[in-house]
Amino acid sequence: MTEPLGGWKRTHTCGELRGTDADRPVTLMGWAFRRRDHGGLIFVDLRDRDGVTQCVVNPAEAGAAHTRAEGVRSEFVLAVRGVVARRPAGTENARLPTGEIEVQVRELRILNEARPLPFPIEDEGDVDELVRLKYRYLDLRRPPLFQNFRLRDAVTRSVRGYLHGQGFIEVETPILTRQTPEGARDFLVPSRLSPGNFYALPQSPQLFKQLLMVAGFERYFQIARCFRDEDFRRDRQPEFTQIDVETAFLDRDDLLPLIEGMIVAVFRDVQGVELATPFPRLTYAEALARFGSDKPDLRFGLELVDLTELFRGGEFQALAQVAGTGGAVKGFRLPGAGGLSRKAADDLTAEAKSLGAKGLVWVKVTAEGLQSPVARFLEPVREVLLRRLGAGPGDLLLLVGDTMPLAAAVLGRLRVELAQRHGLVPADRRALAWIVDFPLFEYNAAEKRWDSMHHPFTAPRDEDVALMESDPGRALAKAYDLVLNGQEIGGGSIRIHQQPIQQKVFELLGIGKAEARAKFGFLLDALEFGAPPMGGIALGLDRLVAVLAGVDSIRDVIAFPKTQKGTDPMTDAPSPVPPVLLRDLGIRVVDVEKGKP
């Protein structure tokens, strides 16, 4: 038996009433969170997006309301009218912001009923992802999850405020666009009016933002949806959102502080945290050497130390050989982990091998000496080894000798994992850093050519332009990543705005003039009509919000996310479509069973 609003107007939210509101007549609306029926008194905890307020229905004072309240079940939609009262002494609830008071109900309306729920709203216990996604609108009713979206809103508002204040204008770019080569796999959309041709959904607004600079917009930003048809992870969804920024007439060292200002504004506005600037900068080479990663987690130490020289020509054959053939020996110290079991140590070795290393040397440092399967090879260098790593009794040392960057990368992974496992990651620390001076190219051995490390429009450093001719592998780029707590949350570059340099890059990438013209002709044309120096960055909004919210999956900050296979259990997307639609598009579906017999 449900009723219409009947002219009732909400006077307060369920989160705002306090002791000072006593005796005030109020009208609240929301969902029945919990109901406690004492036969006489019925307590209903009414929840809206702002909080929970206890409503008490007394049969002696409001008979009709009490009769209705007996039929109320979880998640019924209610409107109550009553009077705010201080709770009787001793019955206050300190866990609720509204716990000083309750609403003594005079009238109650059931605005809508609800079936028993597939999972409880009230506790935050784990529910199967599939069920959560199928009933996502119920999952989103859970207060902690909803708070993530309030936070996300605060972040985008802060970003917009800051960038507008810096003279940026927000511009939308096409969702239906042209497929361009390289990068991730594209999502394609068939064209009815051009049968056999396809739009691609943008992996990022990369080309358009450069064209806006040629257009003279000077400072552009967009909170842009991006699409990539790759395999998904907890921090990767098929569609995600970037804060996309581009400016003209700025070089790297002017752009980075501008972006730092934005991050500082976000942390200040959203969390009241004042970040120190400038953010530390590490070169790509340094990040790799010291942390074994181009997105180092700087919340903790465990820095890698280079031990190549220590083992060169020594008795430890395996490592001596690595040192003698251009490889590197790297190591780090895990303080106080010398008590690791033999099995745990062997598991680490297996893990190092699964990451691609030929092996792992583990060493327990004790007061008596070194404990390790290869201790006798290490004894001759023990003192220097301990000194270089700053190690003492009780520590665990891990060493890998291999080609670079593999040796560092393997230890870099172990570094992060062991730090987490041993509780060495301070939960409240926010470690931001810029990684700069990325190589312009990386060599693609399979195809015998160079690939862009960032993208083909990334400018080389001014001093490295000549290197593109003589030694492309050593040319460094005006590219940069922003790293937060070991996660890449953004990346960008200064773009090439001079046609000849762009041509040279295409040449090295093995993209011929005709091919470049066919694929990026519109951009090359634009570069000939007065392109200003320009650069920008794209920040992963979902990842940034996830870190701020303290959740470890971006699913918890996206309202309607998809599963790891890219499906949506709620809408059942993707789905088959009526044949007539395919006919209009000139599309025939083959190999529906993926070609399997």
Next chain:
RNA sequence: GGGCUCGUGGUGCAGCCUGGUUAGCACACUGGACUGUCAAUCCAGAGGUCGCGGGUUCGAAUCCCGUCGAGCCCGCCA
């Protein structure tokens, strides 16, 4: 493309290794009692193709094979 974990009433789990009562527990749900609870309490009850298919066996939730789905990871993500 590959590896690992999981799948048991609406939800969360136990049972599986070592095959053999009526598949157990908590929450939710239904009915009843109860005027100061806040995870209300107490009593009673209903609710299960053990993801699906095949095999082994006298007998399968349990062992084997396949398959589907979810998660985490590697590859991939300029």
